[in-house]
Amino acid sequence: MTTKEHSPMAIDFRKILAHVEIFKGLSPSELDLISGLCEHHKYRNGDVIFTEHSKGKDIYVIIKGRVCIELGIKGKTDFATIQRLGDSELFGELALVSSGPRSATARCETDCETIIISREALFDLFTSNNRIGYVVMTNLASLLATRLRKTNLQLLACFLWE
Numbered sequence: 001m002t003t004k005e006h007s008p009m010a011i012d013f014r015k016i017l018a019h020v021e022i023f024k025g026l027s028p029s030e031l032d033l034i035s036g037l038c039e040h041h042k043y044r045n046g047d048v049i050f051t052e053h054s055k056g057k058d059i060y061v062i063i064k065g066r067v068c069i070e071l072g073i074k075g076k077t078d079f080a081t082i083q084r085l086g087d088s089e090l091f092g093e094l095a096l097v098s099s100g101p102r103s104a105t106a107r108c109e110t111d112c113e114t115i116i117i118s119r120e121a122l123f124d125l126f127t128s129n130n131r132i133g134y135v136v137m138t139n140l141a142s143l144l145a146t147r148l149r150k151t152n153l154q155l156l157a158c159f160l161w162e
Contacts (some may be wrong), residue, residue: 011063013038013115019088020061022139030132037121041114049092049106049114056095056102058116062087065112070105079105082151095119096140 013035017023023031040063043049049060052072060067066086070079082104085091091106096119126133 011040016061016063016088016115020090021143022090022093022136024139025135026132030129030135033125033129033132034117034122037117037125039116041116043108043112043114045108045110047108047112049108049112050102052103052105053101056092056099057119058092059090059095059119059122060092060106061115061117062089062091063113063115065114066109067091067112067114068107068109070107071103072105079107082154083147084109090143093140093143096122096137097144 014028014031017026017031017034017038018028023034026034043065049067050056052070062085064087066084067089068081069083069085069091070081073080083091092102094100094103099119122136123133126136
């Protein structure tokens with residue numbers, strides 16, 4: 001069961017966002033602008049945050065807890081966990097690159113608290129403040145490159161064990 005809160009007074013979004021990789025290099029006032037777009041959500045252990053193939057319209061930052069990123073296995077009811085994420089980590093980031101379907105399912109491995117930021121609201125901010133857009137998208141490219149390299153190494157390990 002998910003609960004939704006929009007209470008910037010209760011949580012210091014700026015402090016949390018300052019530790020998130022794609023927001024590194026932004027000034028406190030720029031982080032304040034992004035903080036205004038944040039919504040606080042709570043999930044329970046086992047809750048699905050989004051499913052593979054659903055529409056990607058938001059990005060997520062973990063405030064507290066662990067989230068597993070899972071892929072469905074064709075012909076099976078099981079999932080393959082491809083990544084485990086924790087505090088201050090981002091997921092759902094492909095929504096900033098493409099409005100296409102989600103490439104994986106995000107499931108809570110523990111009780112979790114997240115920040116959700118709308119892709120549309122973030123892009124509106126990028127339009128009005130090009131520097132924020134440039135910094136975030138440059139950092140996003142670096143994050144995606146790191147994750148792609150890690151995935152390539154995992155695939156190589158699988159092939160070597162066949």
